[in-house]
Amino acid sequence: GILNTPSAHRVHHARNVQFLDKNYGGFLMIFDRLFGTYAEEGEESEIQYGLVHPNTSKNPFNVVFRNWGELLTKLLTLRGIRNKARVIFSKPGNLS
Numbered sequence: 001g002i003l004n005t006p007s008a009h010r011v012h013h014a015r016n017v018q019f020l021d022k023n024y025g026g027f028l029m030i031f032d033r034l035f036g037t038y039a040e041e042g043e044e045s046e047i048q049y050g051l052v053h054p055n056t057s058k059n060p061f062n063v064v065f066r067n068w069g070e071l072l073t074k075l076l077t078l079r080g081i082r083n084k085a086r087v088i089f090s091k092p093g094n095l096s
Contacts, residue, residue, distance in 0.1 A: 002030045007041040014047045020091050 004025055012023040022039035025032045032038035041047065055063055074087050 011041050
């Protein structure tokens with residue numbers, strides 16, 4: 001429960017909604033357990049790997065800056081500080 005395992009690492013790379021923003025610990029998982037970001041790999045659902053919103057571009061600038069552009073566009077078009085904060089601090093799957 002303290003050290004990173006292959007199962008915990010698989011969860012870290014998963015794009016399933018229940019595994020987003022989980023298992024940050026590169027070596028020690030104790031901090032994930034302390035801060036509530038630990039998730040166990042269950043047998044109830046198959047892990048899907050990859051990005052929440054895949055980028056198929058071969059342009060390196062697009063790959064690096066696309067998400068920043070989308071975030072900036074949302075921040076400029078949304079009204080209200082509460083909505084802007086929600087976009088900044090929400091999980092990756094909730095930016096729509």
